[in-house]
Amino acid sequence: MSLTAADIQEIMRLIEASDFDELILETAGTKLVLRRGAAVAAAPVSVAVPAVAPSAAPAQAAVVVAASAPVESHSSADGTAVESPMLGTFYRAPKPGAAAFVEVGTAVEADTVIGIVEVMKLMNTVRAGVRGTVTALVAVDGALVEYGETLIRVAVAE
Amino acid sequence: MAIRRVFVANRGEIAARIIRTCRALGIETVLAVSAADRDSVPARLADRAVCVGPARSTDSYLLVNTLVHAALATGCDAVHPGYGFLSERAPFARACEQAGLVFIGPTPEQIDAVGDKLRARSEAVAADVPVVPGATVDTVQDAVEAAARIGTPLLVKAVGGGGGRGMKRVDVLADVAQAVELASAEAAAAFGDARVYLERYVSRGRHVELQVLGDGRGGVIHLGERDCSVQRRYQKLIEETPAVGLSPQLLAQLREAGVRFAQRLSYRGAGTVEFLVDTERDCFYFLEMNARIQVEHPVTEAVTGVDLVAEQIAIAEGQGLRLRQQDVLFNGHAIECRINAEDPLRDFAPSPGRVRSAQWAEGFGVRVDTHIQDGSMVPPFYDSLMGKIIAHGADRASAIAQLQQALADTQIDGVATNIRFHQRVLADAEFQSGGIDTGYVGRLGPLT
Numbered sequence: 001m002s003l004t005a006a007d008i009q010e011i012m013r014l015i016e017a018s019d020f021d022e023l024i025l026e027t028a029g030t031k032l033v034l035r036r037g038a039a040v041a042a043a044p045v046s047v048a049v050p051a052v053a054p055s056a057a058p059a060q061a062a063v064v065v066a067a068s069a070p071v072e073s074h075s076s077a078d079g080t081a082v083e084s085p086m087l088g089t090f091y092r093a094p095k096p097g098a099a100a101f102v103e104v105g106t107a108v109e110a111d112t113v114i115g116i117v118e119v120m121k122l123m124n125t126v127r128a129g130v131r132g133t134v135t136a137l138v139a140v141d142g143a144l145v146e147y148g149e150t151l152i153r154v155a156v157a158e
Numbered sequence: 159m160a161i162r163r164v165f166v167a168n169r170g171e172i173a174a175r176i177i178r179t180c181r182a183l184g185i186e187t188v189l190a191v192s193a194a195d196r197d198s199v200p201a202r203l204a205d206r207a208v209c210v211g212p213a214r215s216t217d218s219y220l221l222v223n224t225l226v227h228a229a230l231a232t233g234c235d236a237v238h239p240g241y242g243f244l245s246e247r248a249p250f251a252r253a254c255e256q257a258g259l260v261f262i263g264p265t266p267e268q269i270d271a272v273g274d275k276l277r278a279r280s281e282a283v284a285a286d287v288p289v290v291p292g293a294t295v296d297t298v299q300d301a302v303e304a305a306a307r308i309g310t311p312l313l314v315k316a317v318g319g320g321g322g323r324g325m326k327r328v329d330v331l332a333d334v335a336q337a338v339e340l341a342s343a344e345a346a347a348a349f350g351d352a353r354v355y356l357e358r359y360v361s362r363g364r365h366v367e368l369q370v371l372g373d374g375r376g377g378v379i380h381l382g383e384r385d386c387s388v389q390r391r392y393q394k395l396i397e398e399t400p401a402v403g404l405s406p407q408l409l410a411q412l413r414e415a416g417v418r419f420a421q422r423l424s425y426r427g428a429g430t431v432e433f434l435v436d437t438e439r440d441c442f443y444f445l446e447m448n449a450r451i452q453v454e455h456p457v458t459e460a461v462t463g464v465d466l467v468a469e470q471i472a473i474a475e476g477q478g479l480r481l482r483q484q485d486v487l488f489n490g491h492a493i494e495c496r497i498n499a500e501d502p503l504r505d506f507a508p509s510p511g512r513v514r515s516a517q518w519a520e521g522f523g524v525r526v527d528t529h530i531q532d533g534s535m536v537p538p539f540y541d542s543l544m545g546k547i548i549a550h551g552a553d554r555a556s557a558i559a560q561l562q563q564a565l566a567d568t569q570i571d572g573v574a575t576n577i578r579f580h581q582r583v584l585a586d587a588e589f590q591s592g593g594i595d596t597g598y599v600g601r602l603g604p605l606t
Contacts, residue, residue, distance in 0.1 A: 120223040144231040146209040
């Protein structure tokens with residue numbers, strides 16, 4: 001079975017009228033993922049990244065969609081705070097010695113990964129959630145961050 | 159091993175309670191808070207509070223890995239789980255152990271052993287602790303024989319039933335055969351399963367529980383019983399110690415049975431063995447064991463002078479039992495009222511919200527365990543317990559009098575509380591005469 005453009009438009013219309021925020025449809029050779037609203041882009045997606053913790057990387061599900069809702073952004077003079085969606089250890093880079101995900105001046109989209117929050121060896125990627133330019137790196141690499149703690153600041157593009 | 163920094167994985171009054179004892183012992187504390195509890199009293203009392211997630215407890219206080227991570231990252235060497243939340247979840251105790259954190263509580267195996275009702279019942283039977291007599295029956299003849307052994311009144315229950323469906327009460331043995339035949343036929347029609355069993359029916363029962371401490375190596379002492387029969391829909395509201403009106407013989411047997419049960423498990427830490435006292439037959443049955451500190455532990459502390467949280471910590475440190483049974487002395491009578499943010503005029507509906515002002519009782523013989531002050535929030539996400547008022551007197555009458563005065567002195571504005579309910583009970587002649595059963599609150603009728 002293959003989907004035509006008309007099929008997809010019809011499905012989108014049905015989703016729009018429903019209570020659901022997300023639809024994942026898999027048929028032979030085709031995978032369709034529809035998400036409603038921009039908030040989903042900021043929702044953290046947990047991925048096992050064994051490279052960061054070489055000592056003990058337990059087998060984890062390849063992709064775990066974290067249940068936590070994105071934390072609201074708070075604006076201030078030097079930009080919008082991107083807050084940690086969970087308590088854990090913050091990492092600025094995908095592995096020790098690698099380039100950081102973002103630096104001051106980096107342009108980010110809502111789905112740009114800005115860091116990792118590790119909870120008991122489970123690596124959760126954190127996305128910017130907003131579009132703009134990084135103005136400040138707040139959370140310290142390798143330090144404990146609490147739920148809702150500011151990780152970076154972003155000057156949001158108009 | 160001396161514990162130097164404790165991670166408190168709980169909230170509310172029990173978090174404050176644990177932190178206070180830690181401070182007195184010179185132990186630092188790190189408190190897990192949800193986003194709703196950032197400004198709470200325990201968050202201010204703790205040396206440090208870390209926000210582990212949003213308000214919903216499934217996203218904060220119930221996150222095993224997040225809590226263990228937070229405890230490790232903040233340099234804690236032990237975890238106190240309090241009551242509720244993860245306190246009786248074996249995977250949490252196990253995760254703490256595996257991370258090298260001392261779990262201030264029983265072993266994961268002990269939590270499992272008492273968490274499963276059938277398993278706990280079989281442990282009780284093995285420890286020669288009485289359970290509610292019952293029998294599964296295959297034939298009417300079986301039933302008649304079993305009924306004679308169990309005694310009346312008894313219940314005929316459908317094996318496949320539940321929630322009270324398929325039950326028949328039998329008051330005289332002569333009616334057993336007919337009731338079993340009828341119940342069996344009904345059960346076959348309703349549940350597709352004709353099997354029935356018989357269980358002794360307790361028409362007047364008291365909830366009496368025994369506080370125990372175990373060293374984890376088979377050493378167990380008890381710190382007396384608590385009577386928690388003032389319950390509304392299985393929720394305890396008033397607890398006291400000692401339990402009055404029980405024969406000295408029954409009380410001695412109950413205490414021995416509770417100790418025997420904990421010994422069989424080589425129980426470690428503070429725990430409570432709960433019994434149903436059958437006042438008409440003058441005997442008792444094992445209900446369950448709570449593998450944690452109890453809400454009502456302060457009444458035991460009042461009459462024994464033993465800080466149960468400090469003993470929990472000592473046992474977790476491997477100090478074992480610092481008291482022998484003969485060192486535990488009982489002095490006077492203590493009663494506790496649970497002050498909940500519930501409106502007794504609206505069928506005890508929860509009334510969360512901002513507390514405008516909270517004036518708690520003080521004075522001789524009065525203890526208040528609370529996390530509520532002027533301006534505190536009672537969030538809608540958690541239980542409605544605002545605090546506990548405990549009065550200790552030389553005897554029961556003076557404890558009641560002190561508690562009545564303490565309730566009169568307590569003034570909480572901004573949210574509805576159940577204080578008027580407590581005042582009504584404490585002034586009631588039946589309660590004052592002592593030994594009420596668990597049906598008492600239901601018979602009281604609505605507050606006006």
